[in-house]
Amino acid sequence: MSKKSKTSKPVERGREPKTGSQILVDALIAEGAQVIFGIPGGALIDVFDALYDAPLRFILTRHEQGAAHAADGYARATGRVGVCMATSGPGATNLVTGIATANFDSVPIVAITGQVPTNLIGNDAFQEADITGICRPITKHSFLVKDVKELARVIKEAFYIASTGRPGPVLVDLPRDVSRAVCEGNPSSEISLRGYKPVYEGNIKQIRLAAKVINDASRPVIYAGGGVIISGASEQLRALAKKAHIPATTTLMALGAFPEDHPLSLGMLGMHGTAYANHAVMESDLIIAIGARFDDRITGKVDAFAPHAKILHIDIDPASISKNIRVDVPVVGDAKNILENLIPLVEPAEHKEWLKTIAKWKKDRPLTYSDTGLKPQYIVEQICEATKGEAIIATEVGQNQMWAAQFFTFTRPRSIITSGGLGTMGYGFPACIGAQVGCPDKIVFDIAGDGSIQMNIQELATAVNNQLPVNVAILNNGYLGMVRQWQELFFKKRYSHTTLTGSPDFSKVAQAYGAEGRLIEKKEDVRPALEEAVASPRTFVLDFHIDPEENVFPMVPAGEALDKMIDGLA
Amino acid sequence: MAKTVDAKHIISITVENKPGVLARISGLFSSRGFNIDSLAVGETEEPTLSRMTIVVKGDEATLEQIRKQLGKIIDVVKVQDFSGLDFVERDLALLKVNAPAAKRGEILQIVEVFRGKIVDVGQRHLMIELSGPEAKIEAMIALMQPYGIKEVARTGRIAMVRGVK
Structure with a gap:
């Protein structure tokens, strides 16, 4: 030695x-x-x-x-x-x-x-x-x-x-x-990973091919996934859509990657996507998939997905290409990098007929709900208004997640924090704590259900101890709501073990932890309660007792084609 | 997805010679539902690298997924599919065969034709070592069947592309 x-x-x-x-x-x-x-x-x-x-x-x-x-x-x-x-x-x-x-x-x-x-x-x-x-x-x-x-x-x-x-x-x-x-000694801390070389640059031949299929398309649709947010490519995505007037739909993971208040926005697609996004995909002649992986909640029945469309797929993970859907033009690399190289090769276009068709779908089948009683959709809209759409929204999983996705207008990347792939109940509340720690100046909401909030409710102590001004909006319907919805629609209302009896008064639970807690049962009390929570520097739990059998619509039943949507109001 | 016929493919994977790498590879196959026909692992000319030779069955789309998913494993340095290449492939087998004195001559002749080796001789048995392509080993096993095979041990396949790059 x-x-x-x-x-x-x-x-x-x-x-x-x-x-x-x-x-x-x-x-x-x-x-x-x-x-x-x-x-x-x-x-x-x-x-x-x-x-x-x-x-x-x-x-x-x-x-x-x-x-x-x-x-x-x-x-x-x-x-x-x-x-x-x-x-x-x-x-x-x-x-x-x-x-x-x-x-x-x-x-x-x-x-x-x-x-x-x-x-x-x-x-x-x-x-x-x-x-x-x-x-x-x-x-x-x-x-x-x-x-x-x-x-x-x-x-x-x-x-x-x-x-x-x-x-x-x-x-x-x-x-x-x-x-x-x-x-002992001073061992090297240099990275030594000869088997790991992520590809960022797209192949220029493939990018030229991508530009060609875009320029040739008459009914193109952008299908943006979480990769756009990870890559920081939202600006480039907007530029591409704007240059060639291409309507854009996003996955749950990509909400906010394309501003939902933009005229070219189709909102979210898939099982609980908008009717017009799903119709656009089914009628499209070119799907421009960017940082998305053709998950089964997006494609519906795979064989019936976008039957008239060529598929252009930009993704950093080569294994995502042609995994679920055969891809015609793959471009492997970083979305931002590839879009920057692609946009100059894309010719300006109007796509007037196509956008007119989409405008008609938007008018005929908007996202809507019947505004009677205390509706979760109304609460989500009010959260959006009360925070000027600038909040970071964490969600749990199930109906609360889908209502949040549908009725909050997401306009910036990294504003939705949600478990998309695994679908983890109990994710939203601790995740919103993490988001608030990382972004202390932002207003952070967890949109929860009464089932999922109980899967990590103990983190109220973490939020209170660290004086985090996070807000939890529990859309409390006394059910494991999404499963109950499936039971209602597909199992003759046999509500097998989806009734959550014995739940505590969440406002009192919050208070016991040292947080603020309010119980809201009337529509007119929603906005004032939200205003109070947003203004408060304390951890705030809002327990909204909503219409217990409200459903998430539209809905594509599992395994059906994307245009086989069920509408609640029809 | 275009349907193609399931064919056997030989995939040669160069991996970091580290603990747990075999589990990463075999785990990938089981969790993604890919079937392994055979697997052979050994060091390469470079002691920090191992080579795994895997024989898999699947259509072209499955094979493409296997190659790509293997490529994502951090400890995998290179994935090579031998399909369409000119390569040499070998299995190794040890066979313990009943060999009473009366039959011994016949058996030795067959082994010689197959360029096998006798590696153990007992009162009533012989142990035969045989290497070669799978078909040759299958043929030998079939020929030994009538004498009574007591035990068979076989390796997974190893393979190497011909020529120098």
């Missing part, structure tokens, strides 16, 4: 050997991390000691699932990498739903888990779980760090992998002896 240190360079001041825990903290700071969401535990206790006086904000959640969702919400709202931390065993397995949620929606998070000491791995030690094994199919990549010399490099690689290419969650599993070990 002593011989070695004599031959190496003299130790610089401040370069005393560091422990794994200190290396971790320094590496997180070096990667620009500002906030960590998590819960401590035995296997991570050394790391938490290093965090005690580190210049990093730590948000202590009340459940590890909340930490993972909060890191995810933080990442979606800010575009930065979210960080969450949990101890070994149950702490780590509690992250799993959050990691899977982030994976499905391509959200960059780095999850750090404690692990039992390396000599005990595989011995069924106390609080041991093979978390890298459990998370293998739901992470972009994972690391089990067995040598403290690797740690600095692993953290750097984790952030790099999480945030580049098609982003996603990266797990770093850290055994306790590694976090305690003193790192």
Whole structure:
């Protein structure tokens, strides 16, 4: 040892050997991390000691699932990498739903888990779980760090992998002896990933081909997905639509990527999309898919999807091309980059006939609801008005999510925070906490249901403790509403286990946690309650008792073609 | 999707020689519903890299997905589909066959024709080592059937493209 240190360079001041825990903290700071969401535990206790006086904000959640969702919400709202931390065993397995949620929606998070000491791995030690094994199919990549010399490099690689290419969650599993070990020498922290080379530049031949099919099309439709938001390509998307008068529909993940108050906007497509977006897709002769993956909630019956259309697909993930739908013109690369190169090759066009047809659909089949009693759609519209459309909207999953998607007018990217792919109930509330931490100047709402809010309601303590002015609007119908809706429509109203009896008074639950809580039962009380919540610097829970059997329409029944929509009012 | 016939494909994957890589590859196949016919893993000329040779069955669209999904695994350095290439492929098999003295001569002759090797001799059995394309091994197994095969162990296929790039 002593011989070695004599031959190496003299130790610089401040370069005393560091422990794994200190290396971790320094590496997180070096990667620009500002906030960590998590819960401590035995296997991570050394790391938490290093965090005690580190210049990093730590948000202590009340459940590890909340930490993972909060890191995810933080990442979606800010575009930065979210960080969450949990101890070994149950702490780590509690992250799993959050990691899977982030994976499905391509959200960059780095999850750090404690692990039992390396000599005990595989011995069924106390609080041991093979978390890298459990998370293998739901992470972009994972690391089990067995040598403290690797740690600095692993953290750097984790952030790099999480945030580049098609982003996603990266797990770093850290055994306790590694976090305690003193790192001798000065091991390299340079990234070494010869198998990972994300493609950003689109092939110019393919881009020329893309321009040609756009110029040849007479009924083109832009179908924008979450990749547009991740890539930061909203401006380019608008420019493309404007230049050739191409109507644009977005997926749930891409709400706000194209302003919904723009005349060329078709709103959302798919199972609960607008009638005019779905008709436009079905009648189109060219689908311009950008950063979208032809999910089954979008395509409906695959064989009947866009029967007259050529498919142009721009995506950074080559595996998304021709996975569900055969693509005629693929362009692999970063959406923003490709659009910047594509737009100059696109000829200005009017598409007057096509836009006239669409205008007629818009007029004949608008998004609507019958405004009697206390309707959830009305509440969402009022949230939009009360926040001037500038709020960040997190949602849970189910009816609340679809009403939020349909009736809030999204005009800017990163303004909807929702679990699109995995469809995780209990996501919205912790995610809105993460979003508020990342965007302290924004008004943040979680649009929830009475079912989903109870899946992570314990995070009220996190919100109150951190004085976060988040607002929760519970669209309380006493049901697991979306399942009940399916039971009503397709199972002869046999409401099998979808009735939520025994729920507490949520306004009182909020108050017990030290938050503000209001119960709203009348339409005229909606706006004043919203105004009060928006103005309040406190965590605010609004429990709206809505029409219990209100449904989400239009609806394309699962497995049907996109134009086989059910309308509620017909 | 254009329907094409399911055919056997040999995919050669160069991967980082790290713990857990085999699980990442095999896990991908099971979670995405792809079928592996055979799999062989070994080090390459470069000790930090391993080569996995996987034989899969599927139509062209499935194969394309397999190639792309494999390419997304961070530890995968290169994916090569041997379809349409001129390559050499080999399986290796060990067969333990009943071989009473009266039949021994016949068996040895067959083994010689197949350019196999006798690697273990007992009072009542022989162990045969045979390498070659799958068809050759299948033929040998069929020929040994009448004598009574006590055990068979077979490797997955390995393959290499001919010539120098």
